[in-house]
Amino acid sequence: MKKALSYILIMLCAYNGVAQDLGDILDQQTSDTTLLVASTFNGTRLLNGHSVETRKEGVLEFLISHRFGRINSGFEQLFGLDDSNIRFGLEYAINDRLTMAFGRSSFEKTFDVYGKYRLLQQKTGQNPFPFGLTVFGSATQKTIKDYEPDDKPSFSDRLTYTGQLLIARKFSPSLSVQLAPTFVHFNTVPESVDPNDIISIGIGTRVKISKRVSLNGEYFYNVNPFESVNVKNSLAFGVDIETGGHIFQLILTNSVSMIEKGFLAETGGDFFKGDIHFGFNISRAFQIKKTDRP
Template sequence: MKNLFIVIVIFIISRPNVLAQEDLFDILEEESPQTKNFVTSTFKGTRILNGHSIENRNKGTLEFVISHRFGRVNLGAEELYGLDQSNIRFAFEYGLTDNLMLGIGRSSFDKEYDGFFKLKLLKQGAEKGSFPFAISLFGSAVYRSIDDFEPGNEPSSSERMSYTTQLLIARKFSPGFSLQVTPSLIHRNSVKIEDDPHNIFAVGIGSRVKLTKRVSINGEYHYTVNPLESIDATNSLAFGIDIETGGHVFQIILSNSITMIEKSFITESTDDFFEGDVHLGFNISRAFQFGKNKKKKLKEVKESNQ
């Protein structure tokens, strides 16, 4: 009995320490940082078709983008179904960080120069119960350099400027389907007539349907709430195919817009897609990796196939 009593006493004394130790392990487990997984490759490239997608290039990645839009297909054989006419845009886009991309470009249409940034604000979580969307902030400034003014009525540098602000809100619903909604504000420092609004509001919607690991079909539409009054403006509509081959993303596009920057194709399109005013076009990009992030580049290429 004496030995049994000693065992019981030792157990009672030692038990609180065991419980305290177990509680401490529970607290440490709860407070230790958990690795969060995020959805990737909502779209194949940085463009849905005409407009920007939620995607950024990774830190240290420089992308060279060439965009082309030809004349209307319904111009007929005399204009080689629009191929005799073309607008082109060259651009360089750079991943300053994994969440911030900067870009500059030049368009032949109206001889416009543009610069932009795209900043990731929130990412779509991969786990159940995590944040359901990805959200980015896009902003651009455009300088219209064409000299189409009357003598003695030259616009100032400020009057040549336009600005675009967008929220890119996207969700990858499944490996084969992604959707993005893009509320937009376009501001012009100067307008043609007094009835033209300086601020134009629009809402865009774009989608991606994956066909294979490297091919998808995309659609894009932008509805303008208060269009320009000086032109017979139409809403921008586009359909296209994405083809990804390693460091290249090639997009073939059919659109009623002949321009390739936001302030133009959202507010200045005048063609009717369903009346045959369709412009064949393409975007092609080539990515180059700089710095010590080549492993990230290989990961990005792998994820683009998902």
Template sequence: MRNLLTLFVLFTITSKTMAQDLLNILESEAPKTKNYTSATFKGTRILNGHSIELRKKGVTEFVISHRFGRVNLGIDELYGLDQSNIRFALEKGITDNLMVGLGRSSFEKTYDGFLKYKLIKQRSNKNSTPISATVFGSVAYRSIKDFDPLDKPTFNQKLTYFTQLMIARKFSPELSLQIMPSYTYRNLVKTNDDPHGIAAIGFGGRAKISKRMALNAEYHYTINPLKSIDTTNSLALGLEIETGGHVFQIILSNSITMIEKSFITESTDNFFEGDIHLGFNISRAFQGKKKNKNHN
């Protein structure tokens, strides 16, 4: 009986050791999942500005942005609704990490194009990455003819360049935050006192309040503002609603423009004095047709 008990103990120990060795082998051979964090923000915009998010490869997005006049204009202007500024844009995911876009704004009849590339993706595996980072670059062409015909600016003088690094972290399913250092460069300025290059830093966030709704906020501080106009820092608060393929944002902001070179460096209204513009962003994403890999 004692011999049988000894054999049973030895068999149990050996079996456990073999099972552990087998488990170690399976773990070493299994593919390493990277566990990338998804949906740090629900759309490609926080409110006025971009988020770190990109559209996936082959996805095309149509974006309509609208800003009305100041709500403190009173009933004669229907609290700003008689005035409006609109931007249309078509944006596409070239790869999962590269996105391009073209847009046209009614403000100053401006055309803009951009490239957006994701550098780092937040992930939570063993070799975790605590943040996501995306770089954004755009060029804007101001086509409005508000100049003296005898002093017509050249094509290059009408161009403004913008670059931004977006760094974000999703702290929980309910909270995401983003920081955005940026630089704007104008080929032509109004006065000699105006800087050609303007540095700024922005902050944004998203707080989820239900399955399909979130509160967003965004603020940009300009380090060396323009001197020819009395500028203010851009502030926006908004409600985000997801409905299927649509992301709809209702916005209150002191900025009436919707491209970075304008709302970051050219805003002149004071949010806390009632210079608030009601607006919205709405986007619709379209998935490209997938090729059928099966051959008859």
């Protein structure tokens, strides 16, 4: 309809002796429109951590995350493939902005719940906005019985909380970058010298190399790590593959945990010394609630 009006306008202008280029008219129409920037990342996960993305209203997403043992464990452990840790998760989009979720990890037998709220979205056109902003918050409880029978911790002792800002910009169809300032609070720490509150700064990127394949990188720097434990900064590289309703991620990382409190504050492996875990994330989205979308 807009294109038809544009052609009519050109004809009227020409009839009145005023010639105007069609491209100029269409460019003016585009500049007068505000557009939301979509698909900054392929899915709700960058690699270990979350991306700025949230699902559309009524979508239930089932996620399976898997991390094998360390590659440098040698042939006896089949280079880590004999060991495995897994996390199952369910995410439900209450609306386009708000997602609530629940998960269970075999590593430390941890339960986690979290919410994501897309506060701002990048825009182009008449009223541009330079970046997207999503707020993330989670609570986890470790349930593994790694304590002495007469020294059982309370429910609250094993709780950990995470707050995170996910700030992302899509610079082009092939390049997206995300910053993730993060705060993690431990109700109980390994030793008294360790901080209960840990601050971490994350950076990640996606480079799209084809319509369905992209290369991802992710790094978290701990500002004040635990002092009693030899903690390393979490590093990950991966490949995203889109296959219809599935997003399949192949990952190399020095972190075995797949939840924030683990890979941010408790990673012990040195990536550059071969303490690398091969793993994958796979997700499947289901539209379980009808909406009024066209």
